Amino acid sequence: MSDRKQDYIVVEGPIGVGKTSLARKLVRTFKSEQLLEQPQDNPFLERFYHAPRQYALPAQLSFLFQRSKQISELIQGDMFRPGCVADFMLEKDRLFASVNLEDDEFRLYDQVYQQLQIDLPVPDLVIYLQAPVQVLQARIRKRGIDYERHMDKSYLESLVDAYTRFFYQYSASPLLIINAEKINLVDNDADYQAMLEHLDTIKSGRHYFNPLHE
Numbered sequence: 001m002s003d004r005k006q007d008y009i010v011v012e013g014p015i016g017v018g019k020t021s022l023a024r025k026l027v028r029t030f031k032s033e034q035l036l037e038q039p040q041d042n043p044f045l046e047r048f049y050h051a052p053r054q055y056a057l058p059a060q061l062s063f064l065f066q067r068s069k070q071i072s073e074l075i076q077g078d079m080f081r082p083g084c085v086a087d088f089m090l091e092k093d094r095l096f097a098s099v100n101l102e103d104d105e106f107r108l109y110d111q112v113y114q115q116l117q118i119d120l121p122v123p124d125l126v127i128y129l130q131a132p133v134q135v136l137q138a139r140i141r142k143r144g145i146d147y148e149r150h151m152d153k154s155y156l157e158s159l160v161d162a163y164t165r166f167f168y169q170y171s172a173s174p175l176l177i178i179n180a181e182k183i184n185l186v187d188n189d190a191d192y193q194a195m196l197e198h199l200d201t202i203k204s205g206r207h208y209f210n211p212l213h214e
Contacts, residue, residue, distance in 0.1 A: 008121055010086045010173075013129035013180070014159045015151070016136035016143075021186045022129065023087040029196070035074060035086035041066060046147040048100075052155075056100040060109055064093050068116045075118065090120060095166050099158045123173040125202060129180040130164075133157050174202050179210040 009026060011019040020036060027034040039045055044059035067090055074084070097109045131139075133156045140148050167175065176199070183191045191211065198209050 007124035008084050008086075009125045009127065010089045010123045011127045011129065012087075012089055012092060012163075012167075013131075014136060014156065014163050015148075016140040016156075017129040017131050017180055018139065018186065019129055020087045022127070023085050025186055025192065026085045030083060030085065032083040032085045033074075035070060035084055035088075037088050038066060038070075049147045049150040052100065056102075057105045057109065060093070060097045060100055061112065063096070064109070064113060064116065067093055068118055071118050071120055075120070086123075089123065089126070090118065091166070095162050096159070099155075099162050125176065125199070126170070126173045127176045127178060128163070128167050129178050130160075131180045133160055135181050136160070174204050175206045176202060177206070177208050179208075183211060 009030075009032075011023040011026070013019045023034065023036065026032070042059060042062045044055045044062050048055040048059040067088065071090060094110070094113055097106055097113075101109055133153060136156050137153065140151065167177065178185070178195070185192050185195055194211055195209055198207070201207075
């Protein structure tokens with residue numbers, strides 16, 4: 001069993017990579033609090049997938065206000081003290097905005113973002129899940145959310161590239177990069193336990209977890 005139950009852990013990665021499922025499993029393992037995204041509460045999200053240019057800005061601002069409100073409420077409730085696992089970091093909102101918005105929209109978004117910046121505790125560990133675009137597409141199809149069927153390959157490629165650039169430069173927290181293409185951290189106990197053991201070795205810096213499967 002890992003001793004990270006007192007930490008603030010963030011699981012991140014592009015759409016379909018499995019970050020929410022892994023975050024929920026870590027919550028159960030560590031008996032931590034959870035901080036999970038609520039995409040179903042964004043009234044513009046489905047419309048964004050049908051008409052991206054028309055609804056990109058309202059969808060992005062809605063996510064920004066939602067996520068900042070979630071984080072503010074948890075900070076006020078001192079939720080991070082007993083340990084918390086999240087499936088997003090606030091910086092991801094700006095990452096998506098950089099992909100989804102035109103230049104003038106992004107400048108407007110960025111003004112709002114800067115005004116809403118919260119003094120969020122720095123994660124004790126960030127787990128970044130990676131997988132090829134074709135794997136993400138297959139997993140998105142499998143989970144069967146109707147409006148996500150409109151998500152095209154080029155959009156996923158843009159998100160994967162944006163995540164790669166972001167985490168290439170990321171140094172605020174210890175970072176574990178996991179190749180999630182051929183492992184199942186949620187349903188395969190051997191994979192999950194191997195990852196937990198690896199977590200205990202991480203104190204600082206950048207680390208990789210890519211177990212070989214026959």
